[in-house]
Amino acid sequence: MAGHSKWANIKRRKGAQDAKRGKIFTKLIKEITVSAKEGGADPDGNPRLRLAIQNAKGANMPKDTIERAVSKGSGADGDDYQEVTYEGYAPHGVAVFLECTTDNLNRTVANVRATFTKHGGSLSKNGSVEYLFDRKGVFLFPHPERMSEDELMLELIDGGAEDVAYEEGLVQVTSAMEDFGSLQSKLDALSIEPENAELQRIPTTSVTLDDEALLSVMKLIDVLEDDDDVAKVYHNADVTEEQVELL
Structure with a gap:
């Protein structure tokens, strides 16, 4: 979750990571695998892999798990992941930008579209919200x-x-x-x-919401973050320190 309030994001993200450790590991493993496949297994010569490993260590991922992900990505039989972005709107006009890593584009776009629709949002065409970030x-x-x-x-x-x-x-x-x-x-x-x-x-501009509206937006954000194919979710809702406690 990345919105407008700097420290609210940090606190909420750290709490979410603790509560969803398995999901976080899945996303980090994908990033390591993709990085190793694109730039090789040597972190010294592959800045993206080095960063992915650093973030995995920051999340307390076991060393052997990191090493398996690097090996998988650098091997000939590594998963064929693609990186893709999606853009849309949550309820109350909140812009949402997704970065995804997937081995099945049809599955990913279908899941993302269904999540937006179910929670009162809408998936838009590329470029519709990117300029807001x-x-x-x-x-x-x-x-x-x-x-x-x-x-x-x-x-x-x-x-x-x-x-x-x-x-x-x-x-x-x-x-x-x-x-x-x-x-x-x-x-x-x-x-x-x-x-x-x-x-x-x-976000370069933000949307201020009352508590009830924010909770409806964050329900959508949380479901998107739970999707294994979604690597990162960004939005432009302005979350206050007081509202962090609600989340």
Whole structure:
């Protein structure tokens, strides 16, 4: 779930990961498999695989599970996954953007369309909501005790950070998409290993909802996130700190 409220997203996502560990692992394994198939099994020469493994470690995936996923992706008999995006609207005019990884396009689009329809939304054509999101690099990691906030911020800005936010011992850093690699290199130089690092779609405009409307939207989002073929779900609902408690 990626909407408008920065820290609401972090807290809710971490809770959702804990509650849906098996689903999270399924999606991470797919990403590792696809990355290894496209760029090879060596993380040092395959930045996408390196990032996928890093995120898997951040989710506490066992080492042998990671290694099996890499082996499967780099082998000749690896699954033939395709990456595809879908766009649509949830109830109350909330824009939704999906990134999917699938071995069966017909199954995936049928499931996605049925989920939108069942929960009061609608699947739209490509380009209908993509313009409402900016693609950004987002890194999340514990604040390193050896550095002050000011020292860390200066280093991160030097690495290409656009925004640095602190809360409850966590640091969230946002960069332009083209600075993702340089910021990742800066974190490596600082010996900081993110709990999560990825390219996200950040909404440029948001939709404010009352509690009842938000719950109806989040029902759709939750069902989409439960689909094994759906890797990431982005939306532009503005979730307040108070509303996080409802979720």
